[in-house]
Every structure is written in structure tokens, then in C-alpha cells.
Amino acid sequence: MPYSPSSSAQAAREAVALRLRDLRKSAGLTVTELARQCGWHHAKTVRIENARTAPSARDIRAWAAACGAGDQADGLVAQSVNAEAMYREWRLQVRSGMKQLQESVNGFFQQTELFRIYSSTLVPGLLQTEGYASALLSRIADFRDIPVNDGAAAGAARVERSRVIHTPGHRFLMLIEESVLWAQIGDEQAMAGQLGYLLTAGALPQVALGIIPAATQDRCHWPIETFHVYDDKLVSVELASAEVNITQPSEVALYLRAFEQLRSMAVYGADARALVVKAIDALQ
Incomplete structure (x- = not known):
């Protein structure tokens, strides 16, 4: 964020x-x-x-x-x-809780034209459903001992923030490791809804969703920490204890290089949908 x-x-x-x-x-x-x-x-x-x-x-x-x-x-x-x-x-x-934190970046997202997102652990926030986001943010609030655990309200705010995907003038290049599909957040119903939404969102013309198969051999880049690149100017790296924002051009360039290497291993379209469907079937 x-x-x-x-x-x-x-x-x-x-x-x-x-x-x-x-x-x-x-x-x-x-x-x-x-x-x-x-x-x-x-x-x-x-x-x-x-x-x-x-x-x-x-x-x-x-x-x-x-x-x-x-x-x-x-x-x-x-x-x-x-x-x-x-x-x-x-x-x-x-x-006061986490809802305000979700709302605090709405303006920044509207100003950003190109989003590059890589996640090795979770469905990216911009693609999260309310059930998935609520369960996740509730767990984060518990872990960080935030006095007001408003995970449900924060999840709704995150989904509202994600409407930027449907606003003209933005493009989204998103990469996830296949393991993200198998890390269950919330109950089976929430996870099934989340995986189903990936099929829908991944088909949007402004969204390019790539999945790096777990069976990828001789990877050209190892799985790394989740990061977001905004308009080639800012990299946000997510850690357990904090978020690190990087603006140094040489470091931004390093993450862009990593993104392109990770992107080269991903599958898209029908192949990506097949991986999602496989994970959905395993829930039943």
C-alpha cells in the first residue's frame, strides 16, 4: 500500500x-x-x-x-x-482500525496509470473479493494487535478501492505464484469465490494475469517478496513488520528487471485458467 x-x-x-x-x-x-x-x-x-x-x-x-x-x-x-x-x-x-488505511490510497491509485504487481503468497489486493479480503485483514489485525479489528469493513473498503480496475486509463500487469491458489484464506466458500473471481478479472482487457506454475523447471528467477511497481517510479515491498517504499531509480530498475524475468515464466489465458480451475476443483 x-x-x-x-x-x-x-x-x-x-x-x-x-x-x-x-x-x-x-x-x-x-x-x-x-x-x-x-x-x-x-x-x-x-x-x-x-x-x-x-x-x-x-x-x-x-x-x-x-x-x-x-x-x-x-x-x-x-x-x-x-x-x-x-x-x-x-x-x-x-x-481506529484498518478501514481508514484501505481508503488512504484511493487518490494515489487513481493517479497511477500502470500497475505491475508480483505476489508469491496472496491474491493481490486489487483482485481480492470481499470475503477473502475480510478474512485476511482480520488475521492481520490480530497479528499486529490492532485495537479495533474491523476486518469486514476493511475488506469492503479494499474492494471499493479496487474499482480502479474498471476505471479507464489504467493497465494492470499481475503475476502470482501457483501456490497462491492453494493457500486458503477464509473458509471454503470465501476461497471458492476468490478463485472464481480470478477467472473473471483475468479476462478483463486491461488486466494481464500471469501465473507461474509450481512445476516450472530451471527457473530464471526465484520466488521473492511481494512487490508493487507504480508507473516505473515507486516500488512498494511488503514485509511482515512493515512496508518499504523505494524510489531510488537504480533500485526501481532492479525490481523491474526481476518482474520481467518472473513474467517470462508465467502462463496466461487458457493455461492460467486451467491452474485456477484445478485449485477450485480441489476445494470440493
Whole structure:
């Protein structure tokens, strides 16, 4: 989920930490030397530079003064305040449940023209049915100890968000490993509905759904983490603990290369439908 509140807030925090670390290094100070000049333990410097502790305005002013960069203090303080405001908003949204998180990227999806999605574990969010999405998001809420488990409402919001597939001006290149078809999420009825929808969505002219067969021999690329590429500009990588957003052109290019290699192993059309039907039959 690109530009999610969680990843944006963390990115803002890390940007402040990076600027402070750059100031220290430019001044030729070690972690211990800066801590001594600021009057705190060197462990605090490490926590701030690793974005584990948010610096106070006083901390930032002391840091900038120690580095001979007092003129940058006001700008850093303002940047830090904005980052912490984002983080507080993210925590409020988490306490309110997952529905808001699904809705937070609607605008971004509408602005994106080309979606490239590879998933080694789950049906991509844009192709999920409400039953599948509700079961999945409920489990995620439980795993992450989110106070409000609104999986059903979040699932409905995810399906509403997915209507972008039917909006003119967008193309979707989607790849999944065959194992995705066999990983049951929700009950048999929800899974059957999900697999049936893959047959429908995969036939849409704006959607190219490829499935990499489990029996593929001599793979040219191994199964990797789920990732989304948006208009060749942003890669969103899904991890168990967080989402990583990548904009560095060389790294984006690496994921595009991986996508093309994975895509070369996929089957489409009748061959892809046969794999889905096989998984549906196994549910009965």
C-alpha cells in the first residue's frame, strides 16, 4: 500500500535522523564526541540517528550547535514536528482500525496509470473479493494487535478501492505464484469465490494475469517478496513488520528487471485458467 500512513510517518522520521547524522559527520564528530558536547549518553545519539527516538526541539538545537550548524536548527525542528504529527496520526488511525488505511490510497491509485504487481503468497489486493479480503485483514489485525479489528469493513473498503480496475486509463500487469491458489484464506466458500473471481478479472482487457506454475523447471528467477511497481517510479515491498517504499531509480530498475524475468515464466489465458480451475476443483 504505497504512501500508507505508517510508511510515510516512518520515512519522515528517518529523513530527520539522516539530516542529523549528516550534520555530525560533516562536522567530523564521532557519536561519542557529539554526545559529550550535547551533555547526554552516546546511546541517545545512536537512537536518534536510527530514528528509534524522536529528538526534542532542545535536542535538535544542541545537536546543530555542536556541529556548527545553528542556522539549520529551526528548519530541522519544523521538519521533526511535522514527522511526529504524522506518526501520531498513524497511531490514531491504527487505533481506529484498518478501514481508514484501505481508503488512504484511493487518490494515489487513481493517479497511477500502470500497475505491475508480483505476489508469491496472496491474491493481490486489487483482485481480492470481499470475503477473502475480510478474512485476511482480520488475521492481520490480530497479528499486529490492532485495537479495533474491523476486518469486514476493511475488506469492503479494499474492494471499493479496487474499482480502479474498471476505471479507464489504467493497465494492470499481475503475476502470482501457483501456490497462491492453494493457500486458503477464509473458509471454503470465501476461497471458492476468490478463485472464481480470478477467472473473471483475468479476462478483463486491461488486466494481464500471469501465473507461474509450481512445476516450472530451471527457473530464471526465484520466488521473492511481494512487490508493487507504480508507473516505473515507486516500488512498494511488503514485509511482515512493515512496508518499504523505494524510489531510488537504480533500485526501481532492479525490481523491474526481476518482474520481467518472473513474467517470462508465467502462463496466461487458457493455461492460467486451467491452474485456477484445478485449485477450485480441489476445494470440493
